[in-house]
Amino acid sequence: MPTFTPTRIALLAALLATPAIHAAEPAAPGAPVQIGVASFNLAWAGSQKDFERHAAVCSAVSWCDTRPKRGPGGMRPDDQAVKVAAQCVADTERLAGGPEQASMMAPCNAYLGRNRETPPTAVDYAAKLAGLQATVDKLIETQGVRVLAFQEVRSAEVVKTLLGRYADRFDVCDAPHEGFQTVAFAWDRSLSKEAGRCSVNRELAVVDNPGDPKARKVRPGLALELQLPGRRVSFLNVHLKSGCANIVPTPIYQARLLDDPATACTVLNRQVAPLERWLDSVGKQSPEYVLLGDFNRRIDEEAAAAIKPEQVRIDGSNPLGAPKEDATGKVATRYLWQELADAGRPLTQVPLQADSACRGFTGLDHIVLSGPLAARQAPGLVSRKTAVVQVPNQRLEASDHCPRSVTLTF
Template identity: 75%
Template sequence: MIKPTRLAFLVSLLATSAAHAAAPSQAGAKAAPPAQIGVASFNMAWAGSQQDFDRHAAVCKAVSWCDTRPKRAPGQARPDEAAIQAARQCVADTERLAGGPAQAAMSVPCNAYLGRGDKTPPTSADYAAKMAGLQATIAGLIETQKVGVIAFQEVRSAEVVKQLLGRHAERFGVCDAPHDGFQTVAFAWDRSLGQTGAQCGVNQELAVSDNPADKEARRVRPGLALTLEWPGRRISFLNVHLKSGCANIVPHPIYQARLLDDPAAACVVLNRQVAPLERWLDSVGKQSPEYVLLGDFNRRIDEEAAARIPPEQVRVDGSNPAGVPVADASGKVATRYLWQELSDGARTLHQVPLTGVETGCRGFSGLDHIVLSGPLAARQAPTLGSRKTAVVQAPDQRIETSDHCPRSVTLAL
């Protein structure tokens, strides 16, 4: 936790930090790769600029902070018709005030920054406190944990990342994945890494539609790759934020256990991301056998790995999970388990286990992962583990800094 005086300083620092364009490293071509790289993944929970928040608040105030998602009454399995109609009206009103569906998609939902049971609308000062907490958390990753590559999720743009880097902005390069929704993925990397330059590449295949039959339907987030090179050596980082709502195979008091062949809408969308993700891994692996797949998987792949599912049970049809599964016209595949499909024998992947959680770390668990390719994992010590760090947050902060704790690891090169 930070004291109010410290918070005020961070808010001031945030307001005055300048945005600097990312530029690839031009260091000497003979320089060797570093002995190790600190790597982190951080979902920043609808992080935009202060101006983004002010536009969001103006629209939401006009629609009385309505919720675009139908609400279920206690004990209800699904929302009733009145709740569905109220949500539809909220969508229509929000789109009208935002300037249309496309503009509304680039805005934050009215309930995004409201705490559970909190009926008091957040203010601009509340949002500034959130941003100060994000900036302080990122500074801690860089200064204390020596992180040189950060994969961000739920961020509006590269410009927001540059702002949140604060005093480290000149030292880090930044790139993002252009998207037609507010949330996207981004990278920040220390420009002293990658002696022949850093390259970013967007994977739009992962941005599958929520409904292929509807041309206006929302698309989920794309993927983003960052490649660092040295003479004779290359390492890639693949940043993902997969479809939410189909997370676990172990029953939970709140979340139902679901396989990827479950008919629930969220599972159908996540299922349709499997083939594009596998094709991406294969493509990157041919050019860069050493790679890191990290981000918000929105799936408990640790539960799937622990279940030790036999190969013949991975796919609905009992076929060998090796290779990219055949997709139907909508992109759906006969896959039940994400982890066993990705690490299928033909492609060997290794999850970096979570070996430490800092006191004060709250929020979602089991969704953020760091996965290494076989060749990169072979360079690591058998005891390699990752840690979660608590986000910086003031005691009276009304908008939480994030509902995810950043997860980090130090990789030997």
């Protein structure tokens, strides 16, 4: 199996990237600063070595799926599906060296896509990384993005590889986590004379099952604080629990509120109070902040639904401040957006400008501004999605999300 070093991946990415590098221009003291900000879910992005370990284990277990599958129209997996998935977990953990080592590996179905008959190769994975690197290059070079929030990435080292020719210009931090997926930031160090400060919010990393001490935890949050000319600004990177996304039903996805008994909704529900406490804490120190990332929730649908305050919580109480939690951390709320953007914490979603060139998930990735920061923006502010760079007939897509970006005035 060939080995693809960061240098070789960079050479592949260079074939797709734009040619010029422009140095960042420092802002005059006190002058408004325009900064491109982006959020990008990298779809299980690890290093080439991470993939090679993944392929060695997964080929030995026939690329089985550790998650029990539901039958057509079924609300939950049947006993046989649960048994098959449990055997896959046991075999994978044994070959990986134990549960902890297996948790730091992408699951065997992560890169299979629709073509399950032909597992991806090292060459396919190198093409994925090259596409990601070329996409990041395009964001920096053509859109002036200088703060990037990443989700579904293995480590800061992977981010440094994907920054390619810009790696020396950007600082990077990640949120240490006990699972393969985590969140990370990269920012142009010329933005501030002071070093950026990163801090991890571990409260968001709730366990899937609070009754099981061995249950896995979802991703933590990560904050980046920058001292810009004349003001301190924070960026909050989230990747919330998946599987409870929409309030408008589709042919594929059932409409679900946050009080839905589905497991995914229960987990997302238990992230509400920690997220609210985080926003309030950051807002006291740095009133101008950006909340961005993969929300795994269509907060745009929730906002458009014009939900009345008395409909937000099950008991009809005013959704002001963080809701009370039960012993498991669950709260009596139905809607994420209305719970977060209450009268005491004004928030603004940056609207999305349609981009037909973008493929991938819709409605999950968002950029949200605090009230004070939103007030500084010119009318008509919109964000955009950028198509992920890929070569024709690429077997393993670079990402199933498109990066979402906006140029903000600070």
